[in-house]
Amino acid sequence: MSVLSEQVAALAQAGHEGQPTQVEWRDGVAFLINAFWTPRQRQGHRLHEVSYRACFKPQLPAFFIDRLTRPGDLVHDPFMGRGTTAIQSALMGRRVAANDINPLSAMLVRPRLNTPDQASVLARLAEIDWQAGEAGPGDLLSFYHPETLSRLMALRTWFADREASGRFDTVDDWIRMVALNRLTGHSTGFFSVYTLPPNQAVSVKSQDRINERRGQVPPLRDVAAIIARKTRALLVDGGLSAPEALICTGDSADTPAIAEGSVQLVVTSPPFLDIVQYASDNWLRCWFAGIDAQAVPISMHRKPEDWVAFVRRSLVELARVVRPGGHVAFEVGEVRGGSLPLEILVLEAFQGLAFEVECVLLNVQDFSKTANCWGVGNNALGVNSNRIVLARRV
Numbered sequence: 001m002s003v004l005s006e007q008v009a010a011l012a013q014a015g016h017e018g019q020p021t022q023v024e025w026r027d028g029v030a031f032l033i034n035a036f037w038t039p040r041q042r043q044g045h046r047l048h049e050v051s052y053r054a055c056f057k058p059q060l061p062a063f064f065i066d067r068l069t070r071p072g073d074l075v076h077d078p079f080m081g082r083g084t085t086a087i088q089s090a091l092m093g094r095r096v097a098a099n100d101i102n103p104l105s106a107m108l109v110r111p112r113l114n115t116p117d118q119a120s121v122l123a124r125l126a127e128i129d130w131q132a133g134e135a136g137p138g139d140l141l142s143f144y145h146p147e148t149l150s151r152l153m154a155l156r157t158w159f160a161d162r163e164a165s166g167r168f169d170t171v172d173d174w175i176r177m178v179a180l181n182r183l184t185g186h187s188t189g190f191f192s193v194y195t196l197p198p199n200q201a202v203s204v205k206s207q208d209r210i211n212e213r214r215g216q217v218p219p220l221r222d223v224a225a226i227i228a229r230k231t232r233a234l235l236v237d238g239g240l241s242a243p244e245a246l247i248c249t250g251d252s253a254d255t256p257a258i259a260e261g262s263v264q265l266v267v268t269s270p271p272f273l274d275i276v277q278y279a280s281d282n283w284l285r286c287w288f289a290g291i292d293a294q295a296v297p298i299s300m301h302r303k304p305e306d307w308v309a310f311v312r313r314s315l316v317e318l319a320r321v322v323r324p325g326g327h328v329a330f331e332v333g334e335v336r337g338g339s340l341p342l343e344i345l346v347l348e349a350f351q352g353l354a355f356e357v358e359c360v361l362l363n364v365q366d367f368s369k370t371a372n373c374w375g376v377g378n379n380a381l382g383v384n385s386n387r388i389v390l391a392r393r394v
Ligand SMILES: C[S@@+](CC[C@H](N)C(=O)[O-])C[C@H]1O[C@@H](n2cnc3c(N)ncnc32)[C@H](O)[C@@H]1O
Pocket: 052, 053, 054, 055, 056, 057, 078, 079, 080, 081, 082, 083, 084, 085, 099, 100, 101, 102, 105, 250, 251, 252, 253, 268, 269, 270, 271, 272, 278, 297, 298, 299, 300
């Protein structure tokens, strides 16, 4: 009969409302099923609150960091996205390594690991010459009032000048991160007229249709005031100082900056097949940041066998950087209405590598807004559950 290891038995005790964990054995692997952390929104530190497609909640990395590492250990995420693992690790006093193929991620994550104080941000906002913007691309007038667009252009000019003169600092980095998060949205807290959230920028054509349907024209927005307000909100629980964090841009299978055997824990979540269109979702953010979104080779795999090969390549690299006895918590969501269990494919990808799979954790919850990161209803494509393959480096 199969027996749970001591460590896995301890995880099985961890249901957040005291309900017992259901344990099912499938092909010799223990599947632990429970609500392991709260499904409630906004339970994390406010620094996490930037939107990103298919992000997980901070409770997920917190669960593993708490149980599988000690303060000072190095925690890594090769697919960092908005940096949930990185930020949570730093908040819990762990050292940080993180990587993403899209340069946008580093712009979203690095400034929140090295936060400026509010006064410096306000002073810098007052220093910027908001009249210095050249005319912006005409298409963008579907989203922005001409004066708002001109201020956004001035901000881009400011960053370019600061970079060119070597004066771009953590305050500029912060302001750019906040601006990236305020580009488009559905309230007056964003620079744009009503549209989808900033992690799902619609095309110009779709925006024209939204404007027509709603009978709206882009109103003037106070760019500096919006940045100041979001700065206050993000810093309300305090800031972070982790200048030694290792933030990389590149393929998950090739992270030479991370030393062999240096990582105690990986908490990560790859792109799920070809479900999320990261390039088109992020086109406006990439425009603002000066990134050619189409040139970023984001991994998209329609066929399960291609996806397994891609995951395996990343795991080979993780076998290099994770120290013996360290762990990988590899999360996948529910795709294709639950008909394709990605965790089974992840188990396949682990086969023959220097890891021992300890269990699969299925975190189930009734309703999750994180699921709506996908922009679909919970019962269609949604991620009602997190499925995490937990493996130990042998
Ligand atoms: C599911 S998201 C990760 C979200 C993250 N867990 C969070 O909470 O923000 C997957 C990420 O993988 C990145 N990505 C896609 N292909 C990649 C590759 N080959 N190497 C590294 N990152 C990649 C995407 O840009 C995206 O940010």
